[in-house]
Amino acid sequence: MAVDLPENVVVSKLDSLANWCRKNSLWPMPFATACCGIELMATGASRHDLARFGAEVFRFSPRQCDLMIVAGRVVMKMLPVLQRIWQQMPEPKWCISMGACASTGGVFDTYCVVQGIDRFLPVDMYVPGCPPRPEQLIQSIIDLQDQIQQGGTLSGREFQTRARQQPKRALIELPIVSVPHATSRPPQGTMLRS
């Protein structure tokens, strides 16, 4: 079946058109809690210029954003806030976990720091580094744009798959190191030199 089309008409799928629009207008929600936030600001500033990739409009209201960039460590007091901000963002939305602390807790293996936000939130892209260079963050945004273009759908079916409903990692807590109680004899190994 031959259809005569004028030269300025392109045939595509509606999904593809939606993806093309979405990927080039990601509005980031900067959830910057630590030094990764400084690199995040550098990414948006003129030297690295995130505007080249259509993601320069940082909004501080989650209701106007569709890309959450978690930059920095998240403590247990902050996590309910983070989850609430995520729930306030309209679909379709994506999440980048920027840096070692947001992805794994980093060096902060303590009682108050969440060991990776992906234990409690769906994360689409991880950026390694401590902190990552702005180029790495830009690369992750480009990768996310590719992912949106390839796998996205107009209705958001890709978010409803079985794999997406699972938490990314099993919640395995390291065994708690037992600490000698106050009444017991102090172990020699922890004594200072006398």
Add this chain to the structure above:
Amino acid sequence: MGCEPLIDPHTIATLNSAFAGLKTSEFRGEARVIVPRELIYPVLTALRDKLAFDFLSDITCVDYLNYRGAEDRFGLVYLLASTGTNERLNLRVFLNEPDLSVRSAVPLWEGANWMEREVWDMFGIRFEGHPDLRRILLPDEFTAFPLRKDYPLQGRGERHNFPVLHRATS
């Protein structure tokens, strides 16, 4: 500089003559006074009103569990300064379980409010007469005192006690 005394000997002498049972020591010009728990409020009052220590620099605490040579469990530390005479003084009150309470210094210095709340939050030392002794840094539902040495560094699972959001719920 360096070893210039931060305390006037007259201050220590006045304290010792006014209160019995104080133990004083000095190291590189810094004076430390060990105060029995019952005396801390009168000592602080005298220092503020009679000896011109008008500035409470900090209140903090040390847990001496398993510490070499330590006899008491907690050492509550008051750091005082005098803006008039440029003196500095380090007061210490030793506390043991189960009676971890001491009289609040808020009536003397308004700034003691948050410092005492932090010591309560981290070490569980109760300040009697504090107007608002709540946790200041940790969430209200937290039950432990994490800077005590018998609290595990990685906690007791508090950091992972949250609902998991996935795409169906968010």
